[in-house]
Amino acid sequence: MMPIWTKSGKKHAVTLLKVQDCHVLKYISKEESGGKTSKLLVGGKNTSPFYKTESAMEIFKAAGVPRKQKVTTFNVTEDALIKPGTPLYAAHFRPGQYVDVTAKTIGKGFQGVMKRWGFKGQPASHGQTKTHRRPGAISTNKAAKVYRGKKMPGKMGNIYRTSFGLKVWRINTKHDIIYVNGSVPGHTNCLVKVKDSRLPTYKDCNKNPPFPTFFADGDEKLPEDLYDEEIFQFTDPSVTY
Amino acid sequence: MAAVCGRLLLRSGAAGAVGFAAVLPARTRAFKNVYLFTGCFSSSGYRVSSNGNAAKFQPPPKPIIVDKQKQKEEKRFLSPEFIPPRGRKDPLKFYIERKDMIRRRKVFNIPEFYVGSILAVTTADPYASNKASRFVGICIQRGGRGLGATFVLRNVIEDQGVEICYELYSPRIQAIEVLKLEKRLDDNLMYLRDALPEYSTFDVNMKPVTHLDHEEIPVNKLQVRMKPKPWSKRWERPKYNIKGIKFELPEEKMKEAQKWSQPWLEFDMLREYDTSKIEEKIWREVNEELKK
Numbered sequence: 429m430m431p432i433w434t435k436s437g438k439k440h441a442v443t444l445l446k447v448q449d450c451h452v453l454k455y456i457s458k459e460e461s462g463g464k465t466s467k468l469l470v471g472g473k474n475t476s477p478f479y480k481t482e483s484a485m486e487i488f489k490a491a492g493v494p495r496k497q498k499v500t501t502f503n504v505t506e507d508a509l510i511k512p513g514t515p516l517y518a519a520h521f522r523p524g525q526y527v528d529v530t531a532k533t534i535g536k537g538f539q540g541v542m543k544r545w546g547f548k549g550q551p552a553s554h555g556q557t558k559t560h561r562r563p564g565a566i567s568t569n570k571a572a573k574v575y576r577g578k579k580m581p582g583k584m585g586n587i588y589r590t591s592f593g594l595k596v597w598r599i600n601t602k603h604d605i606i607y608v609n610g611s612v613p614g615h616t617n618c619l620v621k622v623k624d625s626r627l628p629t630y631k632d633c634n635k636n637p638p639f640p641t642f643f644a645d646g647d648e649k650l651p652e653d654l655y656d657e658e659i660f661q662f663t664d665p666s667v668t669y
Numbered sequence: 670m671a672a673v674c675g676r677l678l679l680r681s682g683a684a685g686a687v688g689f690a691a692v693l694p695a696r697t698r699a700f701k702n703v704y705l706f707t708g709c710f711s712s713s714g715y716r717v718s719s720n721g722n723a724a725k726f727q728p729p730p731k732p733i734i735v736d737k738q739k740q741k742e743e744k745r746f747l748s749p750e751f752i753p754p755r756g757r758k759d760p761l762k763f764y765i766e767r768k769d770m771i772r773r774r775k776v777f778n779i780p781e782f783y784v785g786s787i788l789a790v791t792t793a794d795p796y797a798s799n800k801a802s803r804f805v806g807i808c809i810q811r812g813g814r815g816l817g818a819t820f821v822l823r824n825v826i827e828d829q830g831v832e833i834c835y836e837l838y839s840p841r842i843q844a845i846e847v848l849k850l851e852k853r854l855d856d857n858l859m860y861l862r863d864a865l866p867e868y869s870t871f872d873v874n875m876k877p878v879t880h881l882d883h884e885e886i887p888v889n890k891l892q893v894r895m896k897p898k899p900w901s902k903r904w905e906r907p908k909y910n911i912k913g914i915k916f917e918l919p920e921e922k923m924k925e926a927q928k929w930s931q932p933w934l935e936f937d938m939l940r941e942y943d944t945s946k947i948e949e950k951i952w953r954e955v956n957e958e959l960k961k
Contacts, residue, residue: 430766431817437793437841444762603761616758660840662772667840669795 432597432607433660437667442597443612445529445620447604449474450516451493455509456501465503468510471496472619498619508640518604519642521622523656525596526630527606530621531614535586545579589613593627599654744883746781747952749811750818750837755942766815767951771958773838780845784808785853785889787871788822790835791843801843804833805873809858823861825870830862849878852888854912863900864893864914907931 432442454469461467469487475497477485488495491512521527541547541563549561563581567574591612598607606622614620624634642650655661751770753763773779782788787807794802806822809832813819818837823830835842861869868891880886892915895904904911905918907930916923934940 430762430815431836431838433840437839439836439839444765446759446761600765603765605765616756662769662838663776664840665776666793666843668793668843669800 429611430607433667434658435660435667436658437660437669440597440609441611442607442609445606445608445612445622447516447518447520447606448472449494449496451491451496452510452512452514452516453487453491453493453496453499454512463503465505466509467501468504469499469501470516471499473497500621502623510640514641515644517601517642517644518599518606519601519650519654520638521596521599521606522634522637523596523598523654523659524633524635525637526593526625526627526633527596527608528590528592528623528625528627529594529608529612530588530590530623531612531618533585533587533589533613534615536584538582539584540581541579544581544584547579593625593630595656597656597659600652601650601654602652745952747948747955748779748781748818750814751951751955752814752944752948754814763815767955768958769816770838771955774959777842778845779837780847782808782820782845782847782850783852783886784811784856784858786847786851787849787875788820789844789846789848790822790833792835792839793841793843804831805848805871805875806831806833807858807861807869807871809861823858823869824873825866826873828866830866830869832862846877847880848875850880850886852886854888854890855910857909858913859902860895860900860904860909860911860914861893863902863904864895868893 430442430444432440434440450470450472452468453471456467456469458464458466471488471493473496474494477488477495480495485495487499493513536543540561542549542561547563550556550559550564552560563579566578566580591610594612595609596606597609599605600607608622612620624637660667751767753760785807787805789803789805791801791803793800804822804824806824808820809823810821811818812821813836816838819834820837821832821834823832825831891913893913894915894917898918902909903926904914905916905923905926907927
């Protein structure tokens, strides 16, 4: 995470996400998947092809791509289909756009009710016998049962969670890095899924994104760094009022 | 060399005497003030070398001039925020941050300073009358790594202690001047909060003290006197390892403080973080980029 300053002098914290060897693996049509839209399988981060079954490797062989550590699905409209095997780059996103970032949260193991659900526990003294971090009552008398989904101690973390509506401040096309506002679930160097935001406030925020994606062998040559309009660039002189 | 030659000429009176001569006092009593010339010595008339052949004229060796400029280059200073902390982060992130830091340093001069130097910082302030505010103070702490590096300046203004934490790379800073460049015995001067206020007062209009480039940075071995206890932290404890306080506490208190010492820490190999090689690499990289 890094600080970033705007032209008015305000500081924002920013997370760096690196797009590492992303390829489109497979196209699943609407009828095949049974959903409302067709899907595209995308894989990230190359890993070793060993220690895996032949059936799992079939998808990668068909796309002509080394084995990927993570494979995710994206729901795509018919006009945005991409041929399997095309690489995806950070320039697919543009500064000023809003994204949702999904990742597996940091696993905390088996945790008690105070850390997992934020319960208040009991006082440390004044006669409390062996009860300082316990949940207390778990249901009422009339219910005569414990409801399903009652908050209780258990395994915390290591589940998929999404941060919605994160602004993209800057894109580095040389190293394929996306600078995303705020924090993102997951530990450092974990694999993350970045999508265009589905929040209704940011529906019209994507002004002319590269459609269907940014092709590196295409005609447009992007500069090494793409900045949002409001960012203070370090080549400018200091901010004055 | 020339002076020695001159003296020889005066003493011997021989014209055209050239070359080294070791002047030894004569050992005989009769010729007390006669000096024997030994070593290679030749006059213009006689130029005979040891093996009898005519010797070629050997010019005197050139004097060695010590270049102070070259000596200055050997002195390396790398700002502590360039050194990456130990961790599992990708070194690419630190490389990209360093590029941004160098870009800012090319436009805005961040001088070399240490904890204990007196600085004056002008920042852009939308609510000040001149749209800029200047603060003078002693640097008590340098924290953070990368673009978020900070330094805290402390001063006592009208009997009120004021500490301001500035970000080195913030675009609102207009100028940083070093009024007095010096080091102190400690890396962290937070104990000045519990010291007598005279040690934290600095004149707001003080003139910058000139510091020559080739001189070493002076270390101020000042031992500070403290206010009576209680202090904000127990500075006498060995974990803070403070050398700049003149402790006027009784012996029993100092001995009791040593109970919290952890002498095994200095032998703990897992805590070692040797930054010398990393520093050299980064210093070369940063210098190359800054020269461009």
